[in-house]
Amino acid sequence: xxxxxxxxxxPGKNTFLTFCEVQVFGKLAPSLPHVLPKSPTDIHKxxxxxxxxxxxxxxxxxxxxxxLSGKAVDGNEDSDFYKNSxxxxxxxxxxxxxxxxxxxxxxxxxxxxxxxxxCVGTMAKYEITIGDSKENGGKSNPRCGDKVNISxxxxxxxxxxxxxxxxxxxxxxxxxxxxxxxxVEVFGEQLINSGDLGTAICAIS
Numbered sequence: 001x002x003x004x005x006x007x008x009x010x011p012g013k014n015t016f017l018t019f020c021e022v023q024v025f026g027k028l029a030p031s032l033p034h035v036l037p038k039s040p041t042d043i044h045k046x047x048x049x050x051x052x053x054x055x056x057x058x059x060x061x062x063x064x065x066x067x068l069s070g071k072a073v074d075g076n077e078d079s080d081f082y083k084n085s086x087x088x089x090x091x092x093x094x095x096x097x098x099x100x101x102x103x104x105x106x107x108x109x110x111x112x113x114x115x116x117x118x119c120v121g122t123m124a125k126y127e128i129t130i131g132d133s134k135e136n137g138g139k140s141n142p143r144c145g146d147k148v149n150i151s152x153x154x155x156x157x158x159x160x161x162x163x164x165x166x167x168x169x170x171x172x173x174x175x176x177x178x179x180x181x182x183x184v185e186v187f188g189e190q191l192i193n194s195g196d197l198g199t200a201i202c203a204i205s
Contacts, residue, residue, distance in 0.1 A: 048108075050075075052168065052186035056100040060137060061090040063178065072181040073099060079116030079153035079182045086115050086182040095179035096137035098169045099186065104132065107160045107188040110144060112170055115180035116153015123151040127173050128158045130165040138169035147173060153182075164191055 006024050010017055057069035067081070067088025078085040089095040110128050114120075126148055131141025144160040168186055172179050 048187045048189075050185040051101060051105060051188060051190075052099045052184055055102060057098065058100070058134075058137065059087060059089050059097040059179070060092045060095045063088040063090050067180065069097060072097060072184045075183075077113055077155070077183045079113055081115050081117055081119070081180060081182070086180050088115075089179045091176055091178050093176045094139065094171055094173055095177060096139055096169055096171045097179060097181055097184070098134065098138045098167055099184060100134070101166050101168065101186065104164060104166050104191040105186070105188045106191050107144070107163050107165065107168070107186060109160055109187050110158045110168060110170075111155060111183070111185040111187075112150065112158065112181065113155050113183040114150055114152060115182055116151075120152040120180075123149045123154075124172055124177065125149050125175070126156075127171050128160070129169045129171065130160060130163045130167070132166050134167050137171070138167040139171050141165060141167065141169065160188075162188075 006022075008017075008019070008022065052073050053075055055073055057073055059069040062068060066084055067086065069087050071085060071087045074085070076085040080086075081088065087097060089097070107130055112126060112128070114124070114126070128144040129138055129141040130144050131138060133141055142163065144163055145158050148156060148158070150156045168184070170179070170181060170184060
């Protein structure tokens with residue numbers, strides 16, 4: 001059979017449907033063009049809804065009124081600070097920026113776009129932490145992947161492989177520096193505890 005969408009349903013009944021895993025095996029239909037990715041990073045392009053968009057944000061300090069922390073979750077990926085699209089801290093030691101997702105999420109990846117206009121120097125090192133603590137800007141939470149050098153204006157994807165937490169923090173570790181981010185995107189799904197299912201558990205058991 002050929003198709004793009006695979007659906008599983010319980011026909012003719014008004015009931016709960018619960019799965020632990022669905023796997024689909026097959027091959028690309030020969031009638032469809034197979035387009036190779038333009039670059040290696042396209043293979044890992046995040047798919048889904050940016051769960052950080054428009055959420056509450058905080059940063060270690062604010063250098064200028066145009067560099068507010070919310071600029072990193074406004075959906076504008078322009079890396080030119082002078083186009084009113086980026087955050088900006090003071091020259092802090094280990095400056096940080098944090099987004100509050102308002103509830104706990106399973107995080108697949110985090111995309112970071114630092115400032116990239118003419119006033120930025122060379123690449124800088126960044127790290128991502130994810131967890132439920134907002135103490136010290138969330139910097140003590142578990143780290144997502146390795147510390148990474150990112151060039152000005154470069155869009156970098158941190159793979160977090162299902163880490164869980166409410167607070168996502170971007171930090172420049174071990175340096176006294178300005179932190180300016182033009183967009184931070186978070187992709188994942190909300191964590192639902194078994195207790196949140198309520199009567200659904202009783203009905204299934």
